[in-house]
Amino acid sequence: MEESKEQLVFDFDKVEPHIVRESSDQFNVQMGNFDGPLDLLLFLIKREEANIFDIPIAKITDEYLRYIRMMKSFDFAVAADFLVMAATLIEIKSKMLLPPESGIEGEEEVEDPRQELVDRLLEYQQFKNAAEMLWSRATVEQAVFTRGEIDSDENNMEVAATIFDLFEKFQIIIERHKEEIKMEIKREEMTLAQMISGMKTRLFREKVLNLMEFFGEIKTRNELVLAFISVLEIVRTESVRLTQKKTFGDIILRVNTDTAN
């Protein structure tokens, strides 16, 4: 209900109710509830009751541009994705205006300039429908209850630890060090590069690295910080995986062996 109100602002006729948008993980509400240029195009084609295999490109392009101008006039930053599609549409439109090249090769049929767009729209439509299937599955699942806490990860080996779990662990270790270290003796400073290469060597030798243990072995706060940054760096650059067998359990860094392809 609220959604159609949102739509009216954009002077568009009623849109059939989309999937709920309770979550806040998106900014496309400002885009008038279209999830992207393809979504908007599909909507326009449907509204014109046009055949997707024979899109009236001039009309749809005009409508599309009208929509983008509207977004601009409302001072919304028009996402680059929408502008790219506008350019594509205009290109197709101009190609359509040219008289079809009577193929020198003769037999080869000249490809419809709209073909690529149609293919993309059809593919997108598939996944949009799949998303709605997932949505209804989730709805059914919400009506099913299981005994006790279902999201206990007690026996799930493959739960990926998030960056926040990592921060939490790091916090614990820092705290522990606060108590331990009474006096710091000046020693040779270690660089980040040294730490990363040291950690990598060890990781690839042992394939598995318990981060709690690794952090535990480190003596100074400086090195601890370096070690933490190294973990982030290694996760970013190497094919490794952070796993945590259970909530609050130790976080293990392991080399990905099965997915290297």
Next chain:
Amino acid sequence: MTEKDPENEKARRSVSELVAVCEALIFVSDEPITVRELIKILQEDGETITAAIEHLKKEYDERESGLQLREIGGGWQIATRTEHHEEIRELLKTQPAAKLSLASLETLSVIAYKQPVTVPEIMDIRGVQSASSIKTLLDKRLIVSKGRKETVGRPMQYGTSKDFLIQFGLKDLSELPSVEDFEDLVQ
């Protein structure tokens, strides 16, 4: 052979005993319990256990129990039937959790069908940046990283997790309807 018989006799359960102990194990397991786990605990072969589970499932269905035995996320689970959700909600005083946005569900469906898939590949299909959706899905642990693709920039690849199967009531990925089936819906 005859000497070992008494011992075997003791270890071997009757069908109804086996069905009962399976039911108990499935009930206490936090996550859907796999047949492999049952084999390990009960020391019976897979066929016997599968038969016991099927027997139990039939029992639940035949007496129109408020509970159902179902296969989900690669294991077995006892859960309530959908019909009773209103009464259950009243008792638990819970509201259905907020659903994922359409953007996130679209991203999730691309990942589910195309896995392992990279962010640029997802963007090609959706025609729009999907970074925030991916973050949401990772936070909810519906997707996990599946290593890097050995191509320019070594982009991270993503796939769905076991939690995905459980939350969407799927036995395994093969239970997802074929994506080609959705073509019919295009007018």
